[in-house]
Amino acid sequence: MRDSILRFFTGSSQSKEEAKRRLKLLLIHDQLNLSPEQLEDMKRDIMSVVREYLVIHEEEADFRLDQYNEHIALVSSLPVAKVRNRSQSGA
Amino acid sequence: MSECIVVTSGKGGVGKTTTTANLGVALAMQGSRVCVVDADIGLRNLDVILGLENRIVYDLVQYIEGKCRLSQALIKDKRQENLYLLPAAQTRDKTSVTPYQMRELIYDLKQDFEYILVDCPAGIEQGFKNAIAGADQAIIVTTPEMSAIRDADRIIGLIEAAELPEPHLLINRYRRGMVRRGDMLNKDDILEILATPLLGIIPEAEDIIISANRGYPVSYLSDSSVGASYRNMARRINGDFDSYESIQPKTGLWNSVRRWIGLEPLKEAIG
Numbered sequence: 001m002r003d004s005i006l007r008f009f010t011g012s013s014q015s016k017e018e019a020k021r022r023l024k025l026l027l028i029h030d031q032l033n034l035s036p037e038q039l040e041d042m043k044r045d046i047m048s049v050v051r052e053y054l055v056i057h058e059e060e061a062d063f064r065l066d067q068y069n070e071h072i073a074l075v076s077s078l079p080v081a082k083v084r085n086r087s088q089s090g091a
Numbered sequence: 092m093s094e095c096i097v098v099t100s101g102k103g104g105v106g107k108t109t110t111t112a113n114l115g116v117a118l119a120m121q122g123s124r125v126c127v128v129d130a131d132i133g134l135r136n137l138d139v140i141l142g143l144e145n146r147i148v149y150d151l152v153q154y155i156e157g158k159c160r161l162s163q164a165l166i167k168d169k170r171q172e173n174l175y176l177l178p179a180a181q182t183r184d185k186t187s188v189t190p191y192q193m194r195e196l197i198y199d200l201k202q203d204f205e206y207i208l209v210d211c212p213a214g215i216e217q218g219f220k221n222a223i224a225g226a227d228q229a230i231i232v233t234t235p236e237m238s239a240i241r242d243a244d245r246i247i248g249l250i251e252a253a254e255l256p257e258p259h260l261l262i263n264r265y266r267r268g269m270v271r272r273g274d275m276l277n278k279d280d281i282l283e284i285l286a287t288p289l290l291g292i293i294p295e296a297e298d299i300i301i302s303a304n305r306g307y308p309v310s311y312l313s314d315s316s317v318g319a320s321y322r323n324m325a326r327r328i329n330g331d332f333d334s335y336e337s338i339q340p341k342t343g344l345w346n347s348v349r350r351w352i353g354l355e356p357l358k359e360a361i362g
Contacts, residue, residue, distance in 0.1 A: 014273025020280050023237050027244050027284065 028065050028072050039063070046076070055081040095197045095207040096328070097130075097226035099250075101242030103213030105234050106263040109299060109308075111210040112140040113318075114230075116310040117325030119174035123205040126165065128177045128196075130222040131212040132187055135179035141168065142306020143176050151196070152180035152187045161199055170311065175204070185217040190224035197225025206328075215249060223250065229258035230290060235265060235276040240284060247287055259290035261324070266295050291324040293317060 043063050050056060057079040066075045098111045108131075115127040129137035132152060138144045146166045149159040154177075168174035177200070180187065200207045211222035223229065229250045233243040243260070250258050262281055269275035282289060293299075296317045302309040310325075312318040 016270075016273050016276050016280065019237050019276055020284070023240055023276075023284055026237070026241055030241065030245065031248070 024067055025065070028067060032065065032072065034065075047078075050078060051084075053084055054078070055084055057081055093201040093205050093207065094228060095201070095209065095226045096228045096230060097209040097211050097223050098230045098232060099211035099219065099222060099246055100213065100232040100239070101215060101246040102233075102239045105232050105239050106293070106299075107213075107232050108136050108140050108210050109303065110230070110232050110261055110263065110293075111137060111208050112308045113310040113321040114325055114328070115174055115206075115208050116141075116168075116171060116308045117318075117322045118206050118208075118328065119168070119171040120310065120322065121325055121329060122173070123329070124173050124203070125206045125208065126175045126177060126200050126204040128200070128207060128209045129179035130193070130209050130218065132179045132218065132221075133181065133184045134212065135181050137210050138166075138176060138178050139306065140303055141176055141308065143168065143178075144306070147178045150178045150180040152183050155188055155192045155196060161203075185212065185221065188221050190220050193221045193224040195225075215245065219246075219249070223253055223255065226255060229255055230261055231258045231285075231287065232261045232263055233281065233285070234263050235270070235281060240276070240281060244285055247285060258287060260285060260287045261290050262292045264295040265292050290327060291320055293320055 043061075046063075047056070047058070047061065060077075060079045062077045064075055066073050068075075098107050098114070100107050108129075111127055115125050119125040127137060127141070128151065129135050130151075131137075135150075138147060143166050149164040151164065153159050154161055154164040164177055166176045166178065168176065197207060197209075207225075209222050209226060212218035231243050231246055231250075233239045247258060260282070262278060265278075266275055270277045276284075278289070278292060294317065296309075298309045298312070298315050298317045302312070309315050309318045310321040
C-alpha cells in the first residue's frame with residue numbers, strides 16, 4: 001500500500017503495464033518470424049517506391065510492427081518534405 | 092477411456108515437475124489409476140518430488156530398449172496405490188528415445204492406466220518432441236514473468252502445429268501482493284496475451300518447497316490451500332468444471348481489512 005501511495009504522488013506507472021506492452025510487441029515479432037535482415041530489406045524497398053512520388057525526411061522515417069485490434073499491423077511514419085516533381089525525378 | 096496429458100512450458104524452472112507430481116497425486120486420490128512419466132531423460136527429478144528416488148531399479152529407456160518389462164520399470168507410490176511412476180534414465184540423453192517409441196510406450200501404458208501425465212523437459216528440441224508424441228492433451232505451465240510467457244506462447248504454437256487440441260494454462264508462482272500493487276501481470280493480462288483457457292492458478296507458496304524437501308507432494312495435505320488448488324484442478328481435468336467456481340478467494344470483512352492494511356488475506360484457495 002505504501003507503494004501505491006508513493007505512486008499516487010510521484011505518478012510513476014505500474015511495472016506490469018510496461019511488461020504487458022513489451023510482451024505484446026515481443027510476441028508479434030516472434031510470431032511473424034521476420035528476420036531483422038528481411039525487415040531492413042522491406043524498409044529499403046518501400047522507401048524506394050515512396051521516393052518516386054514524395055521527398056521524405058528519411059532520417060525521421062519510422063517502421064514498426066504493432067497490434068491493431070486483432071491484427072498485426074505494419075505501422076510506418078514517413079514525414080513528407082514535399083511532393084516530388086515527376087519531370088525532375090527523371091523517371 | 093484413457094488419456095495422456097503432457098505438462099510442458101518451454102522455459103525451465105517454472106514448475107512442470109511439481110505440477111506433474113501434484114496433479115498425478117490429486118487424480119489418483121480422486122480414484123483414477125494414474126501413471127506419471129518422467130520424460131526428462133538425463134535430468135530426472137519427478138522421482139525426487141514424489142519421494143521415490145530410492146526405489147528406482149529400471150527406467151523408461153531400459154523398457155523401450157526391451158531390457159525389462161513395463162511392470163518392472165513402474166514404481167508404485169508409497170501412499171497412493173493408484174499412482175505409479177515411470178522414471179527417466181539418468182545416465183542417458185534425449186536422443187536415446189524417438190517420438191515413435193514414445194507413442195508406443197504411451198499406448199502400452201494406456202492398457203493399464205486412465206491418466207498418463209508426461210513431465211516434459213524444458214526446451215523445444217528432441218526431448219519436447221518425444222514428450223508430446225503420445226499426448227492427447229497439453230497443460231502449459233507458466234509464471235507471471237515475461238520470459239516464461241514468451242516461451243509459453245512459442246510452445247502453444249508448437250502444440251497447435253502438432254495438431255493437439257487447444258492446451259490449458261496453469262499459472263504458477265502467482266503473487267497476489269505484487270499483482271495488487273500492479274507489479275506483476277495478473278491472470279487477465281496473461282490470458283489476454285496467451286489467449287488460452289485457464290486450468291488454474293497456484294500461488295507462490297512455502298508449502299511447495301517444504302513438500303519438495305520431504306518428497307511429499309502438497310496435494311496430499313488436506314489443510315493446504317495450495318493442495319486444494321491442485322485437487323481442484325484435478326477435478327476440472329476429470330470434467331467437473333463447476334468445481335472451479337466452488338473455491339474462490341474468501342472475501343468478507345476481516346479479509347478486506349487485512350488487505351487494506353497490506354496483509355495477505357487469510358487462507359485463499361484459488362485455481
